[in-house]
Each structure stands twice: as C-alpha cells, then as structure tokens.
Amino acid sequence: MSSYNLTSSHPSAFLLMGIPGLEHLHGWISIPFCSAYTLAVLGNCTLLLIIFFDSALHEPMYIFLAMLAGIDLVLSTSTLPKMLAIFWFKDKEITFYACLTQMFFLHTFSIMESAVLLAMAFDRYVAICKPLHYNTVLTGSLIIRIGMAAVIRAVTFTIPLPFLLRRFHYCRGRVILHCYCEHMAVVRLACGNTRFNNVYGIAVAVVIVVLDLLFVILSYIFILRAVLQLASQEARYKAFGTCVSHVGAILSFYTPVVISSVMHRVARQSEPYVHILLATFYLLFPPMVNPIIYGVKTKQIRERVIGLFLRKE
Numbered sequence: 278m279s280s281y282n283l284t285s286s287h288p289s290a291f292l293l294m295g296i297p298g299l300e301h302l303h304g305w306i307s308i309p310f311c312s313a314y315t316l317a318v319l320g321n322c323t324l325l326l327i328i329f330f331d332s333a334l335h336e337p338m339y340i341f342l343a344m345l346a347g348i349d350l351v352l353s354t355s356t357l358p359k360m361l362a363i364f365w366f367k368d369k370e371i372t373f374y375a376c377l378t379q380m381f382f383l384h385t386f387s388i389m390e391s392a393v394l395l396a397m398a399f400d401r402y403v404a405i406c407k408p409l410h411y412n413t414v415l416t417g418s419l420i421i422r423i424g425m426a427a428v429i430r431a432v433t434f435t436i437p438l439p440f441l442l443r444r445f446h447y448c449r450g451r452v453i454l455h456c457y458c459e460h461m462a463v464v465r466l467a468c469g470n471t472r473f474n475n476v477y478g479i480a481v482a483v484v485i486v487v488l489d490l491l492f493v494i495l496s497y498i499f500i501l502r503a504v505l506q507l508a509s510q511e512a513r514y515k516a517f518g519t520c521v522s523h524v525g526a527i528l529s530f531y532t533p534v535v536i537s538s539v540m541h542r543v544a545r546q547s548e549p550y551v552h553i554l555l556a557t558f559y560l561l562f563p564p565m566v567n568p569i570i571y572g573v574k575t576k577q578i579r580e581r582v583i584g585l586f587l588r589k590e
Contacts, residue, residue, distance in 0.1 A: 287443065288451040290372045291463070295363045295456045296557075298550040307364035313561045314357040320568025321346040327581045334577060337415040338404070341397045342571060342578075344424060345526065348390045349564035355382040356457040356560055363456060376458040377439040383560075384460060385435040388481075390563070391489045392427035394530060397523050398496040405516050406503045434481050441474055442467070455553055457560075490531055497524075518574075525570040526563070533559035 295303055324346040328334045356379065362368040371379070403414050438460055445467035455462040464474045497520075504516045536555060571578050 286446040287373050288447055290370045290451065291376050291458070291466075292369045292452045293359070293363055293371055293456055293458070294369065294452060294454050295360070296550045296553050297454045298548055303364040307361055310357065310364070310557075310561065311361055313565045314353055314361070317349060317353045317561070317564035317568075320572070321350045321564060323582065323585075324568050324571065324578070325350075327578065327585070331581060334581070337400050337411075337420055338397070339577075340420055341393055341400055344393045344427075345390065345397070345567060348386050348393060349567055351382060352386040352390065352560060353564040355379055355386070360456045360557070371458065376453075376463065377442060380442075380458040380460055380463065381435055381439055383457065384438065385431045388431035388434055388485050389427050390530060391485050392430060394523075394527055395489045395492055396423050396427070397526070398493040401520050401523055402496040402500055404519065405500050434485070437477070438474075441477070445469055445471070454549060456557060459556065486531070486534055493527060522571045522574040525574065526567050529563045529566045529570070533562055 294300075296306065299306065325343055328339050328343045328346075359368075359371065359379070400415060403411050407414065442460075442463055445464075446469065447466045448468040449466045451466065453462050453466065460478050461475070464471050464478075467474075500516075500520065504513050507513045507516060533555065572582055573579065
C-alpha cells in the first residue's frame with residue numbers, strides 16, 4: 278500500500294507571477310490598476326453610506342444596489358491588494374491556504390454578483406410591468422430571501438473547489454502564471470486526473486452565466502413590451518430611464534466575461550498576457566464603473582452625492 282501523505286501533497290506556498298510576458302511593465306500597469314481600485318473603493322463605500330444613512334433610499338431598488346456595492350468591494354479587495362504587492366514589491370509568494378481562500382472569495386462573490394444583477398432585473402420588471410403590486414411583491418422578507426438564496430447558491434457552487442484542489446499532488450511546480458489564484462490556473466499545476474475539476478468549473482460558469490443572463494434578457498423582453506404599450510412618449514422615456522443604470526451594470530459585468538470566453542476559444546495562440554489582462558479587467562471594471570453609472574443616471578443617488586460634497590465645502 279502506498280504511504281501517500283496528504284499533509285505534504287501540496288506546496289506550502291505558490292508563486293504568483295503577475296502578468297507573464299509583461300513583467301517589465303508591471304510598474305506602469307499598476308497605475309491604472311491602483312486607480313481603478315481606488316475609484317472602486319471610494320465609489321462603492323459612498324454608495325453604501327448614502328443608502329444606509331438615508332431612510333428615503335431604503336427601497337428594494339437601492340437595497341439591491343447596496344448588495345451590489347458590497348459584493349464589488351469584496352470582489353476587488355480579494356485580489357487587487359495582492360496584485361499591487363506583486364507589481365510594486367515583487368511579493369509573489371502566497372501560501373497554499375491563502376490561495377484557496379482568495380479563490381473561494383473570488384468565485385463566490387462573482388456568482389453572487391450575477392445573482393444580484395438578476396434580482397435587480399426582477400425588481401425593474403415588477404416596477405414597470407406590475408407597478409401597482411410593487412410594494413406587495415417586493416417585501417422586506419422577499420428581499421432577505423433573495424439575498425440568502427444568492428449567498429447559498431454561490432457558496433454551494435464554490436465550496437467544493439478548495440477541497441477538490443487540496444486532494445491533488447502538485448508535481449508541476451508552484452509557479453502560477455497569473456496575478457491571482459484562479460481555479461483553472463491552480464488546476465494546471467496539479468498531477469493526476471483533473472478532468473472532474475475541468476468539467477465542474479466549465480459547468481458552473483455555463484450554468485451561472487447562461488441561465489442568469491437568459492432570465493435577465495427575458496425580464497427585459499417583458500419590460501420592453503410593457504414600455505412600448507405606454508400611451509405617451511414621455512412615459513416611455515421615463516420608464517426606460519429607470520432601467521438605464523441596471524443595463525449599464527449588466528453590460529459592465531457580462532461583456533468582459535463574454536469577450537474573455539470568446540478570446541479563449543478564438544485566439545488560442547495569442548500571448549498568455551492577453552487572457553490574463555482580460556480576466557483582470559473583468560474583476561476591475563464592474564466595481565469601478567457601477568458606482569459611476571448609478572451616480573450619474575440615478576437622480577436620487579446623484580442628488581445625495583452632490584449634497585454630500587456641497588455640505589463639506
């Protein structure tokens with residue numbers, strides 16, 4: 278019988294290489310990365326504070342927006358500080374369990390963000406298609422259940438990943454050709470049969486992206502049909518205006534996912550840094566632009582932000 282020691286089957290730490298092929302540009306790349314992270318933290322914290330302290334914004338639409346802001350904060354903070362440490366201080370080492378923890382938070386909160394965007398689509402559907410039932414449908418208890426369902430679904434899909442990775446022996450070295458611990462980047466270092474990990478990772482991505490996006494599109498088909506039935510052009514414009522921010526958030530989240538997926542299949546021979554930059558853009562872009570989109574396009578948020586700064590002057 279083989280005396281296989283599980284405690285020594287993995288390295289104590291991995292080495293994150295940042296963006297392979299662009300090591301000489303890490304200092305320059307860190308500038309837009311740091312700027313995007315700073316904007317994400319400031320913007321999402323501002324949204325959370327405004328919504329929390331203003332009782333007039335304790336409505337379903339803004340509660341979902343607060344959920345989105347909190348998720349974006351965790352999503353960006355789980356990866357960006359370590360990236361900047363790699364770019365600025367060459368601090369490439371990350372312990373095995375810290376890597377698994379980062380991966381868990383990264384994938385869990387990505388799935389949660391998709392769920393919240395779907396919930397926001399449902400909110401817009403009820404507000405436009407069934408306005409008289411808005412307050413009776415989107416009750417506080419339903420919002421809590423939606424939030425709990427988003428968390429449970431995300432954790433259920435993601436929790437197997439650390440345990441699946443822990444059982445492998447890592448004989449292909451400890452260098453991760455990425456700037457954060459993404460599931461498939463770690464799997465590539467593992468020995469043994471990793472087919473289940475490959476299939477499971479793809480299946481989860483397809484289920485989450487395809488199903489959530491399908492229901493979002495379906496919601497907007499019903500919304501579009503209801504808006505086009507409105508009598509006046511002004512009423513149509515006002516109804517569409519309430520959806521602009523959410524559509525922007527959807528595009529900022531799903532567009533990088535689709536582009537990255539297409540590039541992986543169409544441009545297989547392209548440089549690795551192309552795929553890594555796209556994957557990183559997917560983590561940076563939504564947390565940075567979502568507060569800007571809602572701050573510019575949502576009148577109530579815009580007025581609170583302007584009032585906040587005017588009081589400081």
